[in-house]
Amino acid sequence: MTRLLDVGVRWMIASAHATYGVALMRIVFGLGIGGYVAVNFSARQALWGTGARWTTPLGGHALASGPLLTAGCVALLLVAVLVTVGWRARWTVPLLVLGWTGLTAINPLVADQGDNISRILLVYLCFADTSARWSLDARRRGSGAGLPASALTASARPRPARTQVRNLLHNAAVLAVGAQICLAYVLSGLFKLHGTEWREGTAVYYPLMLPQFRPWPPLADLVAGSGWLVAAVTWGTLALQLAFPLLLLQRHLRVAGVAGALAMHAGIAVIMGLPFFSLFMMAGDCVFLRDATIARWRHQPPERTG
Numbered sequence: 001m002t003r004l005l006d007v008g009v010r011w012m013i014a015s016a017h018a019t020y021g022v023a024l025m026r027i028v029f030g031l032g033i034g035g036y037v038a039v040n041f042s043a044r045q046a047l048w049g050t051g052a053r054w055t056t057p058l059g060g061h062a063l064a065s066g067p068l069l070t071a072g073c074v075a076l077l078l079v080a081v082l083v084t085v086g087w088r089a090r091w092t093v094p095l096l097v098l099g100w101t102g103l104t105a106i107n108p109l110v111a112d113q114g115d116n117i118s119r120i121l122l123v124y125l126c127f128a129d130t131s132a133r134w135s136l137d138a139r140r141r142g143s144g145a146g147l148p149a150s151a152l153t154a155s156a157r158p159r160p161a162r163t164q165v166r167n168l169l170h171n172a173a174v175l176a177v178g179a180q181i182c183l184a185y186v187l188s189g190l191f192k193l194h195g196t197e198w199r200e201g202t203a204v205y206y207p208l209m210l211p212q213f214r215p216w217p218p219l220a221d222l223v224a225g226s227g228w229l230v231a232a233v234t235w236g237t238l239a240l241q242l243a244f245p246l247l248l249l250q251r252h253l254r255v256a257g258v259a260g261a262l263a264m265h266a267g268i269a270v271i272m273g274l275p276f277f278s279l280f281m282m283a284g285d286c287v288f289l290r291d292a293t294i295a296r297w298r299h300q301p302p303e304r305t306g
Contacts, residue, residue, distance in 0.1 A: 012167065012168050013171075016132060016166070016171065017170075017174055018291065019132040019133050020133050020134075021290075022133075022173075023130060023132060023133035023135065024283070024286035024289070025286050026086065026093065026125065027084055028280075028283035030083035031084055033080045033083075036276050037080065037103075041077075047110055049069040079095045079099055080096060083096050087135070088137065089130045090131075093125055094126050101119050112277055114276050114277030114278075114279075117180075117281060121180060121280075121283065124180070126173075127169045128169070177284060178248075178287055178288065184284075185241040185242075185244040185261075186244065186245060198234060201234045202231070204223070204233045204234045207272065208220040212273075215272075220272075240257070243257075244257055248288060258289065261285045262285055265278035265281050265282045266282075
């Protein structure tokens with residue numbers, strides 16, 4: 001037990017893990033939230049502004065000022081762009097959480113589960129080093145990498161204790177994101193088991209017959225018209241969600257599980273017309289990509305960062 005505890009402590013404080021995956025989460029969330037605001041910008045008054053006062057009897061709270069809503073949407077879009085490129089992520093990610101939470105809370109009738117999971121995961125990312133990779137922050141940090149230690153100011157020199165605390169917070173956030181995604185998949189799978197249609201392999205057919213989930217009717221008819229395909233997608237989704245945490249325990253199965261989850265959400269985005277929900281869930285799946293795996297894909301020697 002002592003040895004196991006020592007290994008766990010070293011894993012938490014020695015280095016930051018899943019730095020590429022967390023960076024991908026930052027980029028995907030920035031693009032997703034920015035895209036959501038941009039797509040709905042022309043309809044902002046009907047969704048969240050003075051034109052949405054019909055939501056007041058149902059608990060909605062529309063903004064009274066049209067210019068205030070416009071300024072808020074523009075500010076949120078700007079913050080999303082800064083998060084995407086990784087500029088001052090330590091401050092812009094919390095600002096994105098506040099702006100996104102405020103916008104989606106105005107009118108809950110137009111929200112979905114993608115908004116819920118995105119808010120939860122973004123709170124966790126506030127404690128992670130989201131700009132360690134693929135960011136302007138990383139480029140700025142690397143600009144002084146070639147300078148001798150004597151040329152660095154006292155504040156710029158690495159501090160072991162401070163680094164360990166930063167690694168601890170980052171890795172705790174990584175574990176929290178992973179646990180949240182696993183919990184969402186397993187609970188969703190267990191809930192599906194209560195449905196007769198899921199056990200019989202026909203559940204996918206019914207939403208494809210609803211107008212709001214048929215953005216491409218020929219594509220929906222192609223899937224719904226094939227009995228074996230409906231059964232395969234239904235049972236495959238159920239099996240993937242229930243077994244997802246177990247797949248993470250082995251390296252090759254982890255890649256297959258993450259690839260399956262990404263493919264599942266890609267299908268939901270295209271066939272059922274739920275792009276932002278799928279994008280936010282795919283962002284969470286990125287945390288399971290190991291740094292060594294992505295380093296191999298990029299033909300770089302893997303670093304000892306987990």
